[in-house]
Amino acid sequence: MSPRLLPRFSFLERVVHWVVGVTFVVLLLTGLAFSYPSLFWLTMFVGGGPAARVLHPQVGALFGVGLLVMFLLWVKDMFLDALDKQWLGAVKHYAMHERDKVPPAGKYNAGQKMFFWLQSLLGVLFVVTGLLLWFPEYFGAGLLNTARLLHYVGALGGALLLIVHVYLGTVAYPGTARSMIDGKVTEAWARHHHPRWSGDRADG
């Protein structure tokens, strides 16, 4: 018997997710090439150093737009409620797979919500500092060097978020990744990871 499936992400949500995801990986690879001489060869994936210099900000603009759409689509579900605050206090048990000691999550758990706010904040940082570095002719050296520093700090934070995101969404919690492919999750998955949301779905 095939398990009952619940719809989790709409077509638009999935497209936006992958626009942001793919552009971020391209940005990360070219950005790493600019930051680490030993990784400069990564520019060959987009056609060499000058091409990487041209494409990085253009892809970045698309990334920024995608992130903005994502923000508008999801922000209404991302405010922390009382149980979410308890969830944050129990994050250690969440990490140790002791799910019975973790307060039940809604459509998104508090970790995902914090992730959302962090990525939105980083997005603003990327766009502001990235615009300066895109058109350096118009800005002073001190400002540009500060922008380089902040852009790197943001990238480092974003890369660490990506590692956590991919790890949790694939190997750590089987059954999660398909929600960003066909948009569906099993009922068991929903009850296990997002009990309050699965309850809403079942009632509705």
Next chain:
Amino acid sequence: MPDTLAIKRISATPSAMIPLSSLRSSGPVYSKLVDISKCIGCKGCEVACKEWNDLKVEQTANFGSYQSHKDLSSNTWLLMRFNEVAVGDDDVDWLIKKDACLHCEDPGCLFACPAPGAIVQYQNGIVDFNQDQCIGCQYCVSGCPFDIPRFDKETKTVAKCNMCIDRVEAGLEPACVKTCPTNAIQWGLKEDMLALAEKKVETMQRRGFEHAALYNPGGVGGTHMMYVVPHGDRLEDYSLPAHPVASPMPLSGLNVLQRVGSYLLGFGVLGALGHLLAFGQESAEDSEGPGA
């Protein structure tokens, strides 16, 4: 004497990757010495620079100064700046500065450059841009403490004075030196130029310019274009930064952070793997879930 152009540093390239054969350090080390008190403002050096380096002529406009161009550009690598500075109520100092690459011993442009081979520093002191490898990011422009490199919107690369490296290689002096009618720009071994500068400063001080000084700033390891300035206490009036540094704060911080960051990224991946090994996967199908 011809110069074999042994290499000292290459941008975005660890020194271990520079062939040892080109790292010989036995060759001559050169420097220009600009004695601003001897400059008569003829701009012959500007013309010689354009001519030798085959740089495009730019349309100029009178903006109320004897200065030829308003600013350096990718086609104007040398600009005599005619700074008029008011002294008291009814006097003016006309301070001329030869604005061009100073060829730092510790070049901020090279340290900031992410493109391997786009900036090369030679043992003789010359810092040269190699436009074939330039990616046009302009990090060198904001990495230069002297605001010298200029971006070319057509070629999407950055350019600056190359000390007429092709002449130096052939044992000749740079074109600006060759053409200067008053010897305000001189050329020779750095040690000889330092000795010469010392004498010039002494002479100036004897003649009443008590703050006369040599400009060879230590923050960039010294330069291979040095100045003797009559008013060493008023460097800013010559458009010379008093304390230039090769990699100032945001950039030096970035360098440290990039090193730390590479470890953090590595530990991030290892951490995820470690977590998987320690706690395994959490499958929803195995349990009924706590909230059910």
